[in-house]
Amino acid sequence: MPAKPLASPYAGIVPVLAIVLVVIAGFSIRFGAVEIAFGDMVSALRKAWSAPDSLQLTERIFLEIRLPRALACILVGASLAMGGVLMQALFRNPIVEPGLVGTSSGAAFGASLYFVLGAALKFHAGEWTLPIAACLGGAAATALVFLVSATTTANRESTTGLLLIGIAVNALFLSGIGFFSYIARDPQARSITFWNLGTLSGASWRGVLLLGVSTSAGLVVALRHARQLNALMMGEDEALYLGVNVGRLKLTIIAVNVMIVAVATSITGIISFVGLIVPHLLRLMKGSDNRFLLIGGVFVGAILLTLADIVARLVLKPAELPIGIVTAAVGAPVFIALLRGRRYQF
Amino acid sequence: MLSVYEVTRVAGGKPIVDRVSAKFERGQLSLIIGPNGAGKSTLIKLLSKQLRPDAGTISYDGMDVSGSSHRDLAKIRAVLSQNIEVSFPLRVWEVVMMGRYPHFAGKPGAADERACQEVMQFFDVADMADRDYLSLSGGEKQRVHFARVLAQIWFSVSGRNRYLFLDEPLTFLDIYYQFEFMGKLRELLKMGGLVIVGVVHDLNLAARFADNILLLHEGKVLACGSKTEVLTRENIKTAFRLEPTLVRTDDKSMHLVFE
Numbered sequence: 001m002p003a004k005p006l007a008s009p010y011a012g013i014v015p016v017l018a019i020v021l022v023v024i025a026g027f028s029i030r031f032g033a034v035e036i037a038f039g040d041m042v043s044a045l046r047k048a049w050s051a052p053d054s055l056q057l058t059e060r061i062f063l064e065i066r067l068p069r070a071l072a073c074i075l076v077g078a079s080l081a082m083g084g085v086l087m088q089a090l091f092r093n094p095i096v097e098p099g100l101v102g103t104s105s106g107a108a109f110g111a112s113l114y115f116v117l118g119a120a121l122k123f124h125a126g127e128w129t130l131p132i133a134a135c136l137g138g139a140a141a142t143a144l145v146f147l148v149s150a151t152t153t154a155n156r157e158s159t160t161g162l163l164l165i166g167i168a169v170n171a172l173f174l175s176g177i178g179f180f181s182y183i184a185r186d187p188q189a190r191s192i193t194f195w196n197l198g199t200l201s202g203a204s205w206r207g208v209l210l211l212g213v214s215t216s217a218g219l220v221v222a223l224r225h226a227r228q229l230n231a232l233m234m235g236e237d238e239a240l241y242l243g244v245n246v247g248r249l250k251l252t253i254i255a256v257n258v259m260i261v262a263v264a265t266s267i268t269g270i271i272s273f274v275g276l277i278v279p280h281l282l283r284l285m286k287g288s289d290n291r292f293l294l295i296g297g298v299f300v301g302a303i304l305l306t307l308a309d310i311v312a313r314l315v316l317k318p319a320e321l322p323i324g325i326v327t328a329a330v331g332a333p334v335f336i337a338l339l340r341g342r343r344y345q346f
Numbered sequence: 347m348l349s350v351y352e353v354t355r356v357a358g359g360k361p362i363v364d365r366v367s368a369k370f371e372r373g374q375l376s377l378i379i380g381p382n383g384a385g386k387s388t389l390i391k392l393l394s395k396q397l398r399p400d401a402g403t404i405s406y407d408g409m410d411v412s413g414s415s416h417r418d419l420a421k422i423r424a425v426l427s428q429n430i431e432v433s434f435p436l437r438v439w440e441v442v443m444m445g446r447y448p449h450f451a452g453k454p455g456a457a458d459e460r461a462c463q464e465v466m467q468f469f470d471v472a473d474m475a476d477r478d479y480l481s482l483s484g485g486e487k488q489r490v491h492f493a494r495v496l497a498q499i500w501f502s503v504s505g506r507n508r509y510l511f512l513d514e515p516l517t518f519l520d521i522y523y524q525f526e527f528m529g530k531l532r533e534l535l536k537m538g539g540l541v542i543v544g545v546v547h548d549l550n551l552a553a554r555f556a557d558n559i560l561l562l563h564e565g566k567v568l569a570c571g572s573k574t575e576v577l578t579r580e581n582i583k584t585a586f587r588l589e590p591t592l593v594r595t596d597d598k599s600m601h602l603v604f605e
Contacts, residue, residue, distance in 0.1 A: 094433070094434065231447055241423075241498075288435055
C-alpha cells in the first residue's frame with residue numbers, strides 16, 4: 001500500500017503574511033499629520049534614484065520620516081518576535097520572552113546611563129553612541145544572568161533557576177534605571193521615560209541600516225539552528241542522541257538573542273509582549289516547527305508592531321503615544337486569553 | 347559488535363559502574379538487569395556516550411566512541427528512553443521525522459520520507475500521522491517515540507552496523523505493549539546489522555526475550571551470558587536479596603516466581 005505523502009502544514013502561509021504586511025505598512029506610511037498618497041510614494045521612490053533635488057515636501061516627508069519609521073517598525077517587530085521564538089525554544093517554555101534573561105532591561109539601563117552620564121563619561125562614538133551603550137548594557141545583563149545561574153544552581157541546565165535569576169537581575173537593572181531617572185534633569189528624565197515605554201519616533205535610516213543587518217544576520221543564524229531547536233523540544237538528552245551539541249547550541253542562540261534584542265531595544269526602547277505573543281499565535285495557527293515559527297514570526301511580529309504603531313499615532317492625534325504602552329495594553333489581555341484557552345502545558 | 351572494556355564511572359567519590367567489561371553481538375537482544383542502584387542506567391548512558399567513562403573504553407565495531415562526535419554517532423546509534431516530554435504541539439509525523447535529522451540538511455530527502463513512512467507502518471502509528479502529538483495517550487506517545495528512534499537508524503549508513511539502546515522504555519507500557527514491543531525488536535534483529543542493548547526491570551521479560559543477559563550488582567558484572575547461565579537462584583539471591591523459584595515450561599522459556 002503506497003503511503004500518503006507527509007503533507008507540510010506550513011505551506012502557503014508566508015505569501016499571505018507578506019501581502020498583509022505590505023498592505024498594512026502602506027497604510028501606516030500614508031497616515032499621519034500629512035496624508036501621503038500612494039502615488040506620491042511611488043514618485044518619491046523614483047525621484048530618489050534619478051533626481052533627488054526635485055523632491056516635493058510630501059515626498060521628502062515620506063522618504064526621510066515615514067519610510068524609515070515604517071521599516072524600523074517592521075524590523076523591530078521581526079527582531080522581537082524572533083527573540084521570543086528563540087528563547088521559548090531554548091527554555092522549552094511558552095511563557096518566556098526575550099527580556100526575561102535581562103537583555104531588554106540591560107539595554108535600557110545602558111541607554112539611561114548614556115542619557116544621564118554620557119557627557120561626563122567622555123564616551124563618544126557620534127550617532128552610534130546610544131546603540132552601542134544599549135547593546136553593551138543588554139549583553140552585560142544577559143551575561144550576568146548566565147554567570148550567576150551557572151555558579152549558583154546545582155543543575156546548570158535548570159531552566160527555572162535561570163528564569164528566577166533573570167527576574168532578580170531585571171529588577172536590579174530596572175532599579176538602576178529608576179535611580180537615573182530620579183537624579184536626571186528634566187529633558188534627560190523624559191528621554192529615559194520614553195525609552196522605558198518604547199517609541200519609534202527616533203527612527204532614522206541609520207537605525208534601519210543597523211536593524212537590517214542585525215535582523216537578517218540573526219535570522220540566517222537562527223534558521224541554521226532551527227532543526228536543532230526542534231530536537232530540543234524533547235529535552236536535552238534526546239537532542240544529544242540526535243547529534244546536537246547542546247552546550248554550543250545554547251550559547252549560539254543566546255548570542256543571537258542578545259544581538260537582535262539589544263539592537264532593537266537600542267533603537268526603540270523597551271517594547272514588551274510582542275516577543276511573547278507572536279510565537280503563541282503562530283503555534284495556534286499551524287504548529288511548532290521552529291523554521292516556520294522563525295519565518296512566520298518575522299512577518300507576524302512586523303504586522304503586529306505596525307498595527308500598534310498606527311494605534312499609537314491615532315489615540316492622541318496629533319500627538320503620539322509611546323508604542324510600548326499600546327503593545328502592553330493590547331498584549332496583556334490577549335496573552336491571558338491565550339493562556340485560558342491553552343492547548344499545551346508548561 | 348559493541349565492546350566494553352574495563353569501564354568505570356565515578357560519582358560522588360563512589361564508583362557507580364566499576365570496571366565493567368562485556369561484549370554485545372549483533373543480531374542478539376542483550377538485556378541488562380540488576381537491582382536499583384546497580385548502575386544499569388549509568389551503564390546504558392555510557393554505552394550511548396551520553397556520559398563519558400572515567401576509565402576504560404567503549405567501541406562500536408572497533409571504533410572508540412570517545413573519538414567520534416555526537417553528530418557522527420547519531421547516524422548509527424539511537425537511544426530510546428522512558429517518559430519523553432514534548433513541550434509544544436507537533437504533528438505525529440513531525441516527531442517521527444526528528445529521527446531523520448542527523449541524516450539531512452535543509453529539506454528531508456526521499457529516503458527520509460520513506461524511512462518515516464516505513465517505521466510508522468511498522469509501529470502501527472501511520473493512522474495517526476497527522477494528529478497532534480500532545481493529544482495522544484501515554485502508550486501512543488511511547489509508540490511514536492519507538493518509531494522516531496527507529497527512523498534514526500532505519501537504514502544502514504555505508505554498510506555500518508547500527509546500535510539501539512533502550513533505557514527502560516517499557517516502564518509506562520502495559521503488559522500487552524511490552525510483549526508487542528519485544529516482539530518488534532526480535533523482528534528488527536532479523537533485518538541484520540543491528541546491535542540492541544537494553545535495560546529492563548522485569549526479570550521475566552528478560553527471561554522471555556533476551557538472547558544475552560548481563561546482571562549488574564553494585565556497579566560490577568555479577569553474571570553475563572545466556573538466561574540459563576545468568577538467571578540462577580544464587581545470582582538472583584545475591585543481587586536482589588530474594589530467592590526465586592525457577593519454573594521451566596515446555597516451550598523452553600523460563601519464569602521466576604518470588605514468594
